[in-house]
Structure formats: C-alpha cells, structure tokens
Amino acid sequence: MTSIRIASPIFAMAALVAQAAHAQDAATGASFVDDFNTLDMKRWYISDGWNNGAHQNCTWSKKNVKVEDGNLVLTFDKQPVKDRDFACGEIQTKQVFGYGTYEARLKAADASGLNSAFFTFIGPMNKKPHDEIDFEILGKNLNAVQVNQYVSAKGGNEKMADVHGGANKGFNDYAFVWQKDSLRFYVNGKLVNEVTDPAKLPKNPQKIFFSLWGTDKLKDWMGPFSFSGTQTMTIDRVAFTAEGDKCQFPDSVACKLN
Template sequence: MNCNLKALALRTATLLIASCASVQAQETGASFVENFDSLDMKQWFVSDGWNNGGHQNCTWSKDLVRVEGGRLILGFEERQMKDRAYACGEIQTRKRYGYGTYEARMKAASGSGFNSAFFSYIGETDKQPHDEIDFEVLGKNEGQVQVNQYIGGKGGNEKLVPVEGGADRKFNDYAFVWQKDRLRYYLNGRLVHEVTDPAKIPQHPQKIFASLWGSDTLKDWMGAFAYKGPNRMEVDRIAYTAPGEKCLFPESVTCATN
C-alpha cells in the first residue's frame, strides 16, 4: 500500500471512530438537575393507560402526576381504570443515560403493599436487554430501602439498608454511582453498598424513573396490600451527572466523590 492509500485508510478509520463516538454521545443524555419547579415534557414522559403486569394492581394515570410547590407528586388512589381498581403515577426520562451519578431526594409513600421507587431501567419495550438499578421503599417496612440491580433480566442482588427516621416521614437523598467496573449506592451521602463483580453491573444505557405502585400478589416481598385512602410519594429533586463533570448542586455526592 502506498503512502497516499495508507493516509486515506487512516483518515477513514479516524472518521469512523469519531462517527461511532458521536452516535454514542447522541444516544445518552447530558447532565441535568430537575428541581420540579415545573414538569418539562421535553425531558419527561408521563406513563398513562397501562400497567407493568399482573403483579401490579394499578394502572398508570397522568392525572396522578403533578408538580406542587417545587415537588413532584406521584399519587395512588382507588379508581377503576381498564381492568385495575386503582390508579397510580410514574414518570420516566425520554432519553437514556449511561455511566455516571444518579440522585433523587424523595419521601416515600406509607402502607403495606406499596412500592416507592427511584431507578434506572431499559428493556424489551426499547428492544434492549433488561438492565436495571433500583432504590425501592417497600411499604411493609418504611424503615428500610432495598437496593438491587438486574443484568440481562437476572436480578437476585437485593440488599436492605436501614433508613433512619423512616423513608416515609422525611425526605432522604438516594444516589448511585454507576461505572463500568463498580457500582456504589449512597443514602444521605453515606456509602451503604458497593458492587465490584462485573457480572452484577449493568452495561446498557437506561432511562430514569420515579414511580409509586401497589400489588395484591407480591405479599412476601411488599407485604399484604392495605389501602386506607389516597396515597402519595414526593420527589424534591432528580439529577444525573456524567462521569468527570463537576458536581451540579451542593448536596450531590459527586462533590465529595470527585
């Protein structure tokens, strides 16, 4: 191969690499802080008109998602929607996010049989493997939060972490730092769990969710469902910080970990 052909091949390879990097950058969202002064519909998608399967006793309803006093309110109430006797609220980002720091400040709902969740997820609906990273407050014991992750649809990585004062009585800060070879969970700025086994760390970019739902069937996990009237979960802030970027707000765990 002559020098001109070598130069052309090198330039083509460089352009191809740059193009692939550009596509990857477009597939994952940029850093943000959402303080819920309003609900930006360009950023967020509100789940409405379906449920996640037979285990869920409520149908997602846009009517149970609202912003009030700088907080996101996700509600749960008795209301017949399709084949479910209850309605509930969920939001999710429109974009997917990769490695970085995910944070939420929230107050969970109370009551056995309820699940107040902040998590990242991607799966079959987006024609991707099921990867997921979770914080879930199970209403049978609001003094704990469960962390967990799914890799290719395989879970079984649960760990329960005490929440001093109760996850439903005050706002708490939940965060996870997701890296290729390490996943760290934080509660109120304190490291509470670390995963270093590559087989237990998701690899696919995911959307960010906040949701409140109930179940009649998952009694062993969530407790017996006990509806005592309209319920709610409140979210004060959700944030994502891309790797290598400075912390975006004073309370962020990235201020201490970077």
C-alpha cells in the same frame, strides 16, 4: 433477524467489550438537575393507560402525576382505570443515561403493599437487554430501602439499607454511582452497598424512572395490601452527573467524589 456466529471465545469477549463501549456511547442524556418547579415535558414522559403485569393492581394514569409547591407528587388512589380498581403514577425520562452519579431526594408513601421506587431501566421494548438499577421503598418496612440491579434480566442482588427516621417521615437522599467497574449505592450520603463483580454490572444506558405502585399478589415481598385513602410519593429533586462533569448541586454525592 440475521444470525451471527462467533468462531472463538476470544472474539466473543472482544465483541462484548465493544458492545458495552458502544452502549455507553449511545447514551443520549446529559448532566442535569431538576427541582420540579415545573414538569419539563422535553425531559419527562408520563406513563398513562397501562400496567406492568398481573402482579400490579393499578393502572398508570397521568392524573396521578402533578407538580405542586416545587415537588413532583405521584399518587396512588382508588380510581378504576381499565381493568384495575386503582390508579397510580409514574414518570420516565425520554433520554437514556450512561455512567455517572444518579441522585434523588424524596419522601415515600407509607402503606403496606405499595412500592415507592427511584430506578433506571432499559429493556426489550427499547430493543435492548433488560438492565436495571433500583432503589425501592416498600411500605411494609419504612425504616429501610431495598437496592438491587439487573443484568440482562438477571437480578437476585437485593440488599436492604437503613433509612434512619423513616423513609416516609421526611425527605431522604438516595444516590448511586454507576461506573464501568463498579456500582455504589448511597443513602443520605453514606455508602450502603458496593458491587464490583463484572457479571453483576449493567452495561446498557437506561432511562430514569420514579413510580408509586401497588400489589395484592406479591405479599411475601411487599407485604399485605392495605388501602385506607390516597397515598403520595413526593420527589423534591433529581440529578444526573455524567462522569467527568461538574456536580449539579452543592450537596451532591458527585461533589464529594470529585
């Protein structure tokens, strides 16, 4: 690796700004809406055969990802795979996306110790810093969703937002609008969090993920693990609207912002 030395703070700031602009230019994903009538393998990659670390008690399996009745269904079940006793489902886009509006309509799983997640992520495996923007529904409290973001692997920005009626009882709409100078989170069309501190705003284009996974280690965060049968996370729709593009469906947050 070539070492680059920067002579002055002014030059360093200019380099960071240029890098951020280039990172957004590097986004490969265009505006889209996916109603999951089929699973478009040109858009989606199914995680299969690994896990995200010792904290996760399941292995990603393509068997736990399917399209059914116009929905994407991710499952968590007792199915030994490699060194884990449980199997779980995750999909991620093959493209990376930049500034714009990200939206999903979904119903969460409902067991303690499980996490139903809609998020964006990029990291060292993609030769980029760890940037991330999260909606995470924890089975221990299905009346709320946790929003968070990471910038160069630094998180600590968690905030809980109400999901009236329960995230597992029906479909709810989760959206965030990511712009150069702000990040806004919405639940069912209502603004629930706004971030404007430049130090807390991700800079790198990211992949879109849906995942359902469990843990028996992170009890303080996700609650004690409880399994009494197969659990499901159901996604009805996902959409991305790039800045300046027309909204992708009539009830989109992007329609109301334009």
